[in-house]
Amino acid sequence: MSQTQKAMSQLISVFHKYSGKEGDKFTLSKGELKDLLTAELGDIFGKTQDKTTLDKIFKDLDANADGVVDFQEYITLITSITMLCNESFKKGK
Template identity: 50%
Template sequence: MTSQLHQTMQTLVSVFHTYSSQEGDKNKLSRRELKDLLQNELSDYLETQKDSTSIDKIMAELDENRDGEVDFQEFAILVASLSVACYDFFCENQQ
């Protein structure tokens, strides 16, 4: 039986690859792929549609190696940071 955490990690990888496989390098998110992922998967947490430069800002913050793309490690940092930021909200709504 697969643990809940194992399933969560599989889901995280699967979501990443759903978007990273749309164009170019299959193991990295281009700016467009990142925008699609953020708008479709995290729109409740990020105000990406109201600020046209927000995708560029997020990309600049995530793209640690400055290659113009976001790899899985850089993406995982975003998910972990959002999880920490939303920790209290998640705890309150679990009960």
């Protein structure tokens, strides 16, 4: 498997590691998203203990306003963070 395929597989695995603990296994509730952000992206988001910050992140991600974050909305988050990291990398050169 190529590095890109491995990365895609990992993104899918991480989503499903947290989704479905509180309901639909194909979406993230606010609590599941908090757990994912803390465990998987803690270096970027910190502990996400601030309810206002978590509410804003969740609202911004929940593009269709259905009260959950689906896989496409999750990938939008990952893509945005990756793009920001790439910009920081380019500036550091």
